[in-house]
Amino acid sequence: MRFVLAIVAFVVAAVMIVAGIAQRTVFAPPSQLTAAAIVPGDARYVVIDSSVLNAHPGQQTLTLSGSKNPKTQMVAYGRTADVKAWLADQKYATISYRAGDTAPTVKTVTPKPASTGSTGSTGSASTATPVPTATPTPAPTGSGASQAATPGPNPAGSDLWLDEYDGQDAQVTKMNVPSGVSVIVAGDGTTPAPNKILLTWPVDTSTPWAFPLIIGGLVLLVIGIALYLWGLYTHRRSRGPRRKSGPKMPKLPKAPKYKPTASIEATPRGRRASRRTRVMAPALLAGVLALTGTGAGAAFAETSTPTATPTPAPTTTSAPNDNSPAPAVTAPQLERIIKRISVAAANADAKNDPNLAKLRFAGPALQLRDANYTIRLKKADQPPLPAIPAGPLELSLPQATESWPRTVTAVVKMPNDATGKPQAPLALALVQPTPRDNYMVEYAIALEPNVKVPNLAPASIGAAVVPPDSKLLKIQPDQVAAAYGDILLNGEKSKWYSSFDLTDDKLVAQVGASWKQQEQARLAQQFGQTSTLTFAGRVGPGPVISMATNDSGAIVWVNPEEVQLHKVTEAGAQVIAGATTAALSGVAQSNTGIESVYGYQLAFYVPPAGSNEKVRLLGFAQGLVSAREVQ
Known part of the structure; x- marks a missing residue:
């Protein structure tokens, strides 16, 4: 029996150790999620919307490349309405992405000419923002047509941004941008913005069961070795010198089996009957459990509350609807x-x-x-x-x-x-x-x-x-x-x-x-x-x-x-x-x-x-x- 338990311990230990190691290697989740986009043409401004940045939970990391002049590149983020108000009459590219998409989508936003007001004027006219029109941008096949030679405004150093990174600091930017905040990527208003955008989000790679499985497997392996040594020691002790016995006695003829009739009481009585009953009861219970395919724990589960564990429905705990305007600055x-x-x-x-x-x-x-x-x-x-x-x-x-x-x-x-x-x-x-x-x-x-x-x-x-x-x-x-x-x-x-x-x-x-x-x-x-x-x-x-x-x-x-x-x-x-x-x-x-x-x-x-x-x-x-x- 000890050998059987040792073998079972070895098998279970091997399964636990292999499962624990597999969670850290073969079945380990990726360390991050990525979304890459290439902006065609020579767009001076690229806007990454708040919905894109929050497509996955966690800190966002923005990596830029492809700038013709890395010294003039900049990354800034501000309220989405403020970013669009700053761009106003400027043509820019916008990136769209949702969780589950294979790749981001790049579109070009061309503002319609405003009849009155501009961002350069003062007073109430400054709030008049041209209505942008989004048009899909074809797949990048080349450098694309350049924008007009007229230089655009330089977003670097604007007080409108919540934070800003310039030059080499804009190469890799880590941020925790909440909902309602967008990112603008640009050069100096004259040179094109970096055209290769890479967004990454961290993924929780923790495997809480890997370490317990490996440790538990090792403990069970030690128990199995101990059981095996114990069984081996007991087996050797039981094999001492034995005397040779004489000739075996002939077997007695078997008596005919007694078949009780219906008129005779079938339930045996006395000490032997009670012992037979005690032996048969566990065997009968084991047979019933084997036929039902469940253990004792499963049998108890069948008699408990039949409803499954309730799973809470996903609910959004958003803030109350408050239409009051936000403060001008943080x-x-x-x-x-x-x-x-x-x-x-x-x-x-x-x-x-x-x-x-x-x-x-x-x-x-x-x-x-x-x-x-x-x-x-x-x-x-x-x-x-x-x-x-x-x-x-x-x-x-x-x-x-x-x-x-x-x-x-x-x-x-x-x-x-x-x-x-x-x-x-x-x-x-x-x-x-x-x-x-x-x-x-x-x-x-x-x-x-x-x-x-x-x-x-x-x-x-x-x-x-x-x-x-x-x-x-x-x-x-x-x-x-x-x-x-x-x-x-x-x-x-x-x-x-x-x-x-x-x-x-x-x-x-x-x-x-x-x-x-x-x-x-x-x-x-x-x-x-x-x-x-x-x-x-x-x-x-x-x-x-x-x-x-x-x-x-x-x-x-x-x-x-x-x-x-x-x-x-x-x-x-x-x-x-x-x-x-x-x-x-x-x-x-x-x-x-x-x-x-x-x-x-x-x-x-x-x-x-x-x-x-x-x-x-x-x-x-x-x-x-x-x-x-x-x-």
Whole structure:
């Protein structure tokens, strides 16, 4: 019996070991799934849709080849709607693929000419996107016809992308692109994009049963060897010296078998009968089980619940249907944008070059920097404007929108000054006019010390832009600049004085009505009635930007201006300009007068209509923006 068990153990062990090894070798699944496509012709842009990238689960690896100039190749991914908005009027190739397809399908998308609007314009017209028409591309038989000689836009460096890889970094790209995000592959807009696309997805090659099978087989093999040695040892011990027996006794004749009649009780009784019954019961049970073809476990299964183990039906646990627009940028995307702005600002500040500043600044922020550069070229001791730090971000409030222009508010932590003292954080208002434009700094202000920022929506949700003429606020956004400018001129006599919280307002203390009166009195005392100094307020050219807060209020960015006119009133008298005004105007003294314009970049919190709160200043930046001689 031990030999039989040993043989069974050997056979089962061999099966288990072979099965375990086969799972790691012969039956091992492939390590990855691949989908390769060749883009015919000289397509400048190739779009890989989100459905293609998520055709299989796992991290996507994109491998490019076939570029005529690998240094100019780039790979970027962004929201599918943003990618199509950026392409707009450009012809591009798109790749389609589904799980189970033998190979991806390449099609060419040719946009229809738009009757109005373009991606290069500003305002609402920038949202007009030509309707693309997909046409199948024939199989690649050659280089194909080239596109028109007109160079296309270069997608490299666009703020629209969630992430970007250029040059050799774009050769092999690993990404985890979620649903709703697509990839754009391109050159520099002039050279064709790489035409050989290879997508790979990892496959779970783990074999959890291989190791247990091999170990179990080895253990069973050891048990089989032990059983074999035990049986061999027992067999040898049982074979000792034996005596030869005498002649065998003749067998007794067999008695006739007893056949009970029907009248005699068939069930035997007594000790032998009970022993025979005990012997026959297991044999009878084994026979029944053999006839039914099941073991004891199967017999038990037959008597248990007849229904099979329920398999849950596949269900989709998608998020609830939310049609609210996504925020204009993500937090990592905004951090990358701020770093690019910081580098551009540092280059412009180092060279005092307004053309470099125009790459990242617009509106009031550009106006103030342009004037500062002009002054510093003629006045060496003129301090530069605060640099734009590369981070970290302390607050971000993107607009929740899918159209253009897009607005983003960010607060960046400032490093300590030269003496080691902390500086107030820098607040930026960024605007992206069209999909192909980068975010431009419209406002750059220092926040007031101990400023109380209202409760804002999280960056992952974004906020809405409040219309400039909204009557749902305590003061309409397009009236805030004029109202505050009136306070700077007239002080308590202004009708808007009671609407603003001026308790900790440092700008009013610096250039408010009291300061103006003191300046006029000083000039009258010093020069008599030979000249007059007057002040006037006006609304500057900067846009009114309003971002909603959670309490139905808004953060409002405005650009009031103040005009100072120092005019001669007595013949023979002269007006002497200050060093800063002279550097900007080019006039050191005048027989008629000098006009100086000061620009203010202001950010306010405006409470909702009916609130008991007052409008309060969150931060400001101000400086001389223009100066000229008047007649």
